[in-house]
Amino acid sequence: MENVLSILFCLTLLYLVVTSRIKTYVSILRMQGVLLSVIMIFPFIDHLSVHILIIPVMSFIIKTIVIPRFIDKIVIELDVKRIVEPSIQPFNFLLLTVASLSAIFVASHVLSGFTPIEPIPFASAFSAMITGIYLIIFRKKLIVHVVGFLILENGIFLFGTSVAAEMPTLVELGAMLDVFVVVFLMGIAINKISSTFAKQDVSVLGRLKD
């Protein structure tokens, strides 16, 4: 079941690559938030307790409700043009992503031969990290960079819950809070950038250099 959910998670990434509307980006973030929460609860489905539910519920609240709402709010407030501006042809972008994803899946299959990892969740998590980074590299809008960062974080989150050892509750909560505050600060910064400069994309950030 975990594998199915991970594959679903991977499919959201492909959707992310082909779409070009910021609104869709936000709904993809929501979908991933739900998927992550379910993936987290799944191993404990037989013996649920309040203690186990803290992290999935918090992650649901932050990743599915609070952050997407916040991004929606920025998009509306700043009247960001809803279409993202790619700096690469959409088809090439899809091609690049599919190629990278296939490479990751093959590589993790090979890796699983001699190290104890579960290939599908591992590959899905890594695909999310790579897609997040691609999004940061190949899109010009700053708000899309924030979405890219969140996708990267989602990938790490999936990696942490399904592959690596568990962290203590306090640390996980702290990590989630940190990510939330980072996004919050980035939102404020984008707000300031749009009131200081005419645009909100990377082209305005070229003053500091040697």
Place this chain on the structure above:
Amino acid sequence: MTELFFIAGLPLAGVAINYLVKNRLVQFSVSLVIAILHLAVSYAIFTGMVRPEENEFIRYDALSRLFLLVLSHVYFWVVLVSYSYLNRPALVNEEKSKLLYFMMLNLYLFANTLALISNHLGLFWVASEATTLSVAPLVYYYRDEESLEAMWKYLFLVSVGIAFAFIGFLFLSLSASGTVLSGHQLLISSYSHYATHLNPIWLKASFIFVFVGLSTKIGIAPMHPGDIDATSNAPSPAAALMSGSLRGTALLGLLRVYQIMIPTATADFARTIMIIGGMFSLFVAFVFMFKVVNYKRMLAYSSVEHLGLITLGIGTGGIAFVGAMLHVVYNSLTKVVLFLNAGNIHRTYRSRDVTSVWDVLNTMPWTGWLFLFGFFAIIAMPPFGIFFSELLIFQGLMTKPLLLAAVLFFLFFIFVGMSKTVFQMLYTAPPKNHKPLAVEKFDIVHAASFTLLLLLIVLGLFMPAQLYDTVIQISKDFGITL
């Protein structure tokens, strides 16, 4: 747990108090008291007067004690001068930032302390991300276009970097699967105890990710640009904090992962990577030292140079490792002097451009001379401390003569490039028909800089036994036999 209350609980309370109280004098007094108590307790922990309680998550080994003392030292001087700094006439619209200033400083102290004493890599991650969050509003202090850009770049680059470091930590826990550690928490102490059981492939992958990720925060090339922008646009006290202690906190994270790798066969791999990173940082500093026209950026590149030197020393091992640890201490204190006085110059000339600054020695004698001596200290002129630590690093590099030659080449030209800029600022004749600047008065910044320079000489010439013992203990912890 009393000591934990003083070094972490009080700063956290300080955040709350500074949020509620809006009077600047009260904010300053509270922060100063917290800083003094923090310094006193971390000094007591450093000398062994207090035997702090340790548990699964918190540990005070020699490395933590040294870095903790450096943090509270740098922090104390920065807080001490902050009140006079904030009371100067505003340059731009910074009044709003002043309200946040002390709150963010306290958050900075709390987050850094937690990162330095954590024994759990997850806790370290959370705390070091929090340090970024505390610094970002300070970078945006001047609220102009440059500082906005600097804050965005720093926040974004470092957050992505720290995310990479987290992947590295997860790889570390993956390397333990199938061993005694499998299912255990990411505790540094237990991981380094059972290091030989860990899977070397994941260990190497982990080190690469942690190195690349934390480089954004340490300022190791080629991940340094965000750091340079932030340090050069932040107000001087914040820049002093970032150069003096924040880079050290990130370096500690790298050292922790390296510490785990030492008993294994992958240690050589880590050392090679650190040597490459260090050399590349020196190269970048060497190139840009001739290019910079902004003296605060020059100081930021000097940080890249020195952190590169420290990483190189750690990678080289042996006596160079000892030198690198001492270099951490000396570099931090020197950077405080340089950044605080650069801030004075910025205030008077209202420009960070070297060409708009002239004749500092005559117009601002106190600042000018202290800046000059700070410059002597940073280029490793004896009898300042850095001279001795660099000597130890060179001694360790003797076994790799080609590397030593390259390092000396870079350092010499960095010295040339830096002195060109500094002497231009200090000695250029004033332009004709300029408005005379106000005569400079002796300020708390000068008192602090003077004390720090004196301290650097004393530490260099008569090394206190405790410092020596701690550094030797760290070297032993890192498997170095001298």
